[in-house]
Amino acid sequence: xxxxxxxxxxxxxxxxxxxxxxxxxxxxxxxxxxxxxxxxxxxxxxxxxxxxxxxxxxxxxxxxxxxxxxxxxxxxxxxxxxxxxxxxxxxxxxxxxxxxxxxxxxxxxxxxxxxxxxxxxxxxxxxxxxxxxxxxxxxx
Amino acid sequence: xxxxxxxxxxxxxxxxxxxxxxxxxxxxxxxxxxxxxxxxxxxxxxxxxxxxxxxxxxxxxxxxxxxxxxxxxxxxxxxxxxxxxxxxxxxxxxxxxxxxxxxxxxxxxxxxxxxxxxxxxxxxxxxxxxxxxxxxxxxx
Numbered sequence: 001x002x003x004x005x006x007x008x009x010x011x012x013x014x015x016x017x018x019x020x021x022x023x024x025x026x027x028x029x030x031x032x033x034x035x036x037x038x039x040x041x042x043x044x045x046x047x048x049x050x051x052x053x054x055x056x057x058x059x060x061x062x063x064x065x066x067x068x069x070x071x072x073x074x075x076x077x078x079x080x081x082x083x084x085x086x087x088x089x090x091x092x093x094x095x096x097x098x099x100x101x102x103x104x105x106x107x108x109x110x111x112x113x114x115x116x117x118x119x120x121x122x123x124x125x126x127x128x129x130x131x132x133x134x135x136x137x138x139x140x
Numbered sequence: 141x142x143x144x145x146x147x148x149x150x151x152x153x154x155x156x157x158x159x160x161x162x163x164x165x166x167x168x169x170x171x172x173x174x175x176x177x178x179x180x181x182x183x184x185x186x187x188x189x190x191x192x193x194x195x196x197x198x199x200x201x202x203x204x205x206x207x208x209x210x211x212x213x214x215x216x217x218x219x220x221x222x223x224x225x226x227x228x229x230x231x232x233x234x235x236x237x238x239x240x241x242x243x244x245x246x247x248x249x250x251x252x253x254x255x256x257x258x259x260x261x262x263x264x265x266x267x268x269x270x271x272x273x274x275x276x277x278x279x280x
């Protein structure tokens with residue numbers, strides 16, 4: 001079975017607020033927007049921001065809560081990009097939960113929660129190679 | 141700013157149990173294992189399974205809860221693959237929260253929760269092109 005992830009769907013309670021974080025903060029342009037779901041094309045993966053009650057309906061369950069026990073990471077190419085991007089995300093409605101510092105494995109990273117409290121790690125990790133499209137390869 | 145996701149980290153309370161789901165259920169081979177974190181190389185994205193208390197420490201926050209308001213999707217290439225994969229995931233410690241059926245946008249999909257209640261959608265979505273490496277492109 002091919003090891004792959006195709007879509008990451010994050011529940012949101014306010015799409016306009018989410019759009020500000022992802023479009024103005026990260027600077028990403030959605031490939032599709034609507035009143036209930038926005039999509040962003042990432043590196044071979046699609047990111048969806050979906051109204052949480054509709055995500056629950058699609059999943060056939062209720063009681064989704066935040067902050068969930070997960071984090072997404074957006075790696076950047078140089079250490080100098082980490083703090084400015086975290087600051088932009090905070091201006092666009094995010095909340096810095098860990099200011100940038102050096103993790104035990106090296107590099108530089110901090111965490112920003114999106115407006116729905118989903119955690120994004122902003123990281124420069126020299127051990128993980130990154131190609132021109134933003135695809136990363138695990139390394140130690 | 142390049143639109144990309146580099147790492148998805150899921151909190152786990154039992155790495156051995158998680159390994160069974162991801163290695164036996166999905167059939168993925170980890171690129172690194174340890175007593176606290178396992179890594180899988182996906183399509184340009186690294187998946188980490190990390191002990192939740194250590195993820196909280198890394199994030200500098202406490203109180204991570206499940207089920208989080210998010211879902212990951214693993215797309216397959218044919219409708220015929222959806223139900224057998226969901227069944228294998230259930231045998232490997234997952235829990236089917238929505239049996240496979242046709243979503244409003246077409247295709248076939250169901251949801252399986254991993255042993256820590258993280259949701260995976262198993263989907264055949266003919267609107268999303270998929271290349272040989274498993275990278276998907278958004279489509280309607």
